Amino acid sequence: MDDLLYVQVASHVEALIAAGTLRSGDRLPSVRRFAREREVSIATVLAAYRSLEERALIETRPKSGHFVCQAAVRPVATRPQRIAALAPTRVTVSDVVSTLVRSMSDPRVVPLGAAQLAPELYPIRTLNRLLGGILREMSSAGASYEPPPGLLTLRRQLAKRSLTWGMSASEDDFLVTSGAMEALHLALRATTRPGDSIAVSTPIYFGILQLLEELGLRVVEIPSHPEHGMDLSALEQALKKLNIKACIAIPSFDNPSGALMPTAARAQLAALIERHDVPLIEDDIYGDLAWDHSRPSPVKAHDRSGLVLHVGSFSKTLAAGYRVGWIMPGRYAERVARLKFSHSVATSTLEQMAVAEYLSLGGYDRHLRKLRTRLTQQVRAFREAIAASFPVGTTVSDPRGGYLLWVTLPREVDAMQLQAAAAKRGIVFAPGPVFAAGQRYKHHLRLNCGFPWSEKIASALRTLGELAIQQASDHRRAC
């Protein structure tokens, strides 16, 4: 059986469902007939149907055949995302991203767009007080470059933190970066060349797609399970059939889907990339934000060959404007250090000192516990508001960490049109199409729940719901 083929067959069926050609309750062609019509083997069709079933798109009724599932009617529920094609595509991320970026510093906008926390959720007063103390004690701090790999005291603290990740890295394993984005950039530059094909879990954070586009890389989209993340069998097929030069995934509290890759799958993933000798860039930026306080152990913890480049940051936990991130580049350490120097020479010294001091004082875990509890509450409030005011047929992700929600609207609602209408009312969110290379996720949106629940946010969500309902009914009238 050609394993790539079954993914294509499944994609085809999914496209028919998405386009409304196949509707809820419709019977699918029999396996035998489908195999004949598509000129594939019965085993391939069976595998395709099984994969669609696993993702709750279709169901088997004993002795009746395969049927398209009922659309989810529960407004708050996890729904599978659509599977992506297993062929390299050129990336194109739209100008929507520019709108999102501009909105980040506009206090008039309801901040549902960029993935950011409210300033009051950071321990920023403590950090700034510590920095003030450092400035008084070491009045010439910050004068000199702190060249790669970055401040030793910070790297020592990172090495200590790695024990809480289920691993034991040394200070020499880390290189400090200006946030996770610079770390991802260095990782891609260290492992790829323009024109290379990169396996990417889909949907994925638009900043990564933008980076891939700018580096002239080709994307092989690996479908992501809404709860468990990257589909490892699809990744394996891609690694076998295509000349993949690197993989990217966000195994913990994926952006945008919120998926959390199970521990066993992490070990499998590490073994898989080792078998194929292909580096994995692991974006672990949300790893510290597990709501049940069980910090997931990164794939890097299973890495025996130095092929995993682990990327993290304090932007989601301590201070976004501090721009302190890191990379554990494994076997690419020398190249990454050289690239860091020619990209930006060094990371700002002062913030490295303040974060190192903060970590050394031991308040970070206490802060994380408080933050996670806050985020759980915030995200719950968002989900309830969506359930109350979004159109029937809406589904929403059910993450166990981070502060992002991935919403699937009824297919009559176009996320881009909705965004345009919402922007006029001072509401910004991230529309689905920016999370994939192709024109997918047209009726999806990502909401940032990083700001405390407020009447302003409640009202913005009600407005969004009304706009979506309006759009859906306009669409039905037009048909």
Next chain:
Amino acid sequence: MDDLLYVQVASHVEALIAAGTLRSGDRLPSVRRFAREREVSIATVLAAYRSLEERALIETRPKSGHFVCQAAVRPVATRPQRIAALAPTRVTVSDVVSTLVRSMSDPRVVPLGAAQLAPELYPIRTLNRLLGGILREMSSAGASYEPPPGLLTLRRQLAKRSLTWGMSASEDDFLVTSGAMEALHLALRATTRPGDSIAVSTPIYFGILQLLEELGLRVVEIPSHPEHGMDLSALEQALKKLNIKACIAIPSFDNPSGALMPTAARAQLAALIERHDVPLIEDDIYGDLAWDHSRPSPVKAHDRSGLVLHVGSFSKTLAAGYRVGWIMPGRYAERVARLKFSHSVATSTLEQMAVAEYLSLGGYDRHLRKLRTRLTQQVRAFREAIAASFPVGTTVSDPRGGYLLWVTLPREVDAMQLQAAAAKRGIVFAPGPVFAAGQRYKHHLRLNCGFPWSEKIASALRTLGELAIQQASDHRRAC
């Protein structure tokens, strides 16, 4: 006459001089004979001889012909650098750079390598005190991202500063970066694609060559006059004959040569790139360090078409570890902003605030006056020490700003061997070969004079001189 050809002919003669085939006082072949032997026109040979004469490599003796000049015997004098070939070459910068980078944070090393100022030359106490005040007043400063184009108050101050540069930019013309290196990177990414040919003044700062290498760009080396910088007629030829996608130059106090491009040439350069519709990346990082306090007006001040991308930083004047630089990207503004976001999202907020505050208080010009005077004295002390202890035949640049010296040793001394010997004694400098794509500048070195004169530095220079003399005499014995 083929203008490219005359440059090649001149290069050929220069190579013969460099290799010792033609020696001081030797007579060159007659123009007629040379033309016949090389199968070029008489006009070409005349042009080549004229260009060699202009650069004091050869001299015309009436009715006798052309002769190789006497080697400079004055130990402290400006000497022309060797001309570079006008053909694109792949860049390869050696591992020497890694040694330099590592030495930056090693307090045991005599810091003659990386281009850095001593911490005590920065107004770092004042900056840090201002930052301390900001942290007390705005206790949540630094919590949030400050997305491109960066902090408004800083951009306003930059716009005000631009008046002292002989131009009048607006706050919207600037985008804040993590130092000049990130700005250069953004500029190259905005204007070129891998495989493109870039015209680069030669010799040039190794960090730029490293960046070009990593971006897969090809270098067309444009010879640089030791006093006036980039040779504009050579650049014009390159623009006419080759498919040049961008140019890079350091018109003010070039790194490493110290050259200062005259005002008229700046206007010419702006007109030239406009005529050919090719962007110019202007690295103006040393622009504020004119010893006579006459801040050179950048090429950007002559830019009417938005083709000049002006790059600067406070790393050489206020604080290297603050990582605050900027770019005026001209017509590439939108693309640069997008790239900045995907490179590193944002520049650290706190340092932007502190620099903006510092500039708004008006002490910057006073600081610059003091700093320039200090640098004049330091560089003079270096030059005198070189005159006193380096081998006869050594020449050294005579800059009018910045804090770098470009030293040409007698051709028996190999800079790489000298570096290896010096490193064993805890002395680091930048050897000539890292400043060009090919294996040139073998007996050149760049010295950082950014640290106040001290017995330690005096002793290091004496040691360097002794090592060079030793090497030269070993070399002569071996021959």
